[in-house]
Structure formats: structure tokens, C-alpha cells
Amino acid sequence: MSNNTNHKNHPHNEEHMNLEQCPMMIVQELFGGKWKLLILWYLSTDVMRFSELQRKLPNTTRKMLTQQLRSLESDLLIHREVYPVVPPKVEYSLSHKGKKIIPILELMFEFGSGYMLDSDINNNNQS
Numbered sequence: 001m002s003n004n005t006n007h008k009n010h011p012h013n014e015e016h017m018n019l020e021q022c023p024m025m026i027v028q029e030l031f032g033g034k035w036k037l038l039i040l041w042y043l044s045t046d047v048m049r050f051s052e053l054q055r056k057l058p059n060t061t062r063k064m065l066t067q068q069l070r071s072l073e074s075d076l077l078i079h080r081e082v083y084p085v086v087p088p089k090v091e092y093s094l095s096h097k098g099k100k101i102i103p104i105l106e107l108m109f110e111f112g113s114g115y116m117l118d119s120d121i122n123n124n125n126q127s
Contacts, residue, residue, distance in 0.1 A: 030075055035060050035068045037105070040094065043078060044102045047093040077101070 031037055035057055042048060042056050054065055069092060072078040077098035083089040094102075 030077065031101075033068050033071060035065065036072060037108070039065075039068055039072060040077065040098065040101060041105050041109070043092060043094045043098070044105055047091050049089070049091055053092065072098070
């Protein structure tokens with residue numbers, strides 16, 4: 001597949017007209033949460049505790065971060081390890097299935113970097 005692939009020409013378009021069977025709908029459901037992509041991005045390089053994730057995502061609430069983590073865990077994209085110590089210690093990491101998105105996250109990072117340069121986003125946000 002080339003970089004200039006036209007998604008309208010993909011053979012799966014006809015067979016997935018029903019949104020319940022559309023692979024892109026599944027992707028939207030898995031990664032559509034406000035903080036999910038960033039959580040996965042941070043976990044792609046390291047195992048992290050809740051407080052570390054919260055520091056990386058200062059604009060999220062504790063409740064929202066908990067909801068996003070639970071959703072990613074229930075979708076088997078992250079692993080939650082609870083250690084039997086006092087105070088409780090919980091660490092999050094990408095699951096085997098979650099690690100499959102790393103190349104896509106890297107491409108998204110590259111796209112975002114290029115987009116920022118092309119669009120001069122840094123200068124536009126300062127005005």
C-alpha cells in the first residue's frame with residue numbers, strides 16, 4: 001500500500017457499509033476517548049503509576065483519567081498491575097495487544113509534528 005492510498009478504493013468499503021461491522025468504527029470506539037491516545041503514547045515508552053500519568057495530563061481530572069484507564073483496560077489495551085503493599089501500588093503498561101498500536105502512534109506523532117510546522121501552530125497559539 002502506498003502513502004497516497006485512497007480509502008474509497010479499498011475493497012472493504014462495500015462489505016462494511018453496516019457501521020457495526022466497520023473496522024474504522026471499532027478503532028473509533030477503542031481510541032476515541034479524549035485522553036486515550038495520550039495515555040497509550042506515554043505508556044508506549046514506560047510503565048507508569050497513576051500519579052505519573054496525572055502529572056503528564058494536567059488538564060484531566062482524576063475521575064476522567066480513571067475512566068479512560070478502565071476503558072483501555074477493559075478493551076485489553078493496557079495492563080493494570082496491583083501490588084499487595086500498603087499504601088497500594090498500581091502500575092499501568094501496554095498489553096501485548098496495546099503494543100500493536102505503537103507504530104501507529106509514532107506515525108501520528110510524526111504527522112502532528114509536521115502539521116505543527118506546516119501550520120505554524122506554535123505561533124498561532126501565542127497570539
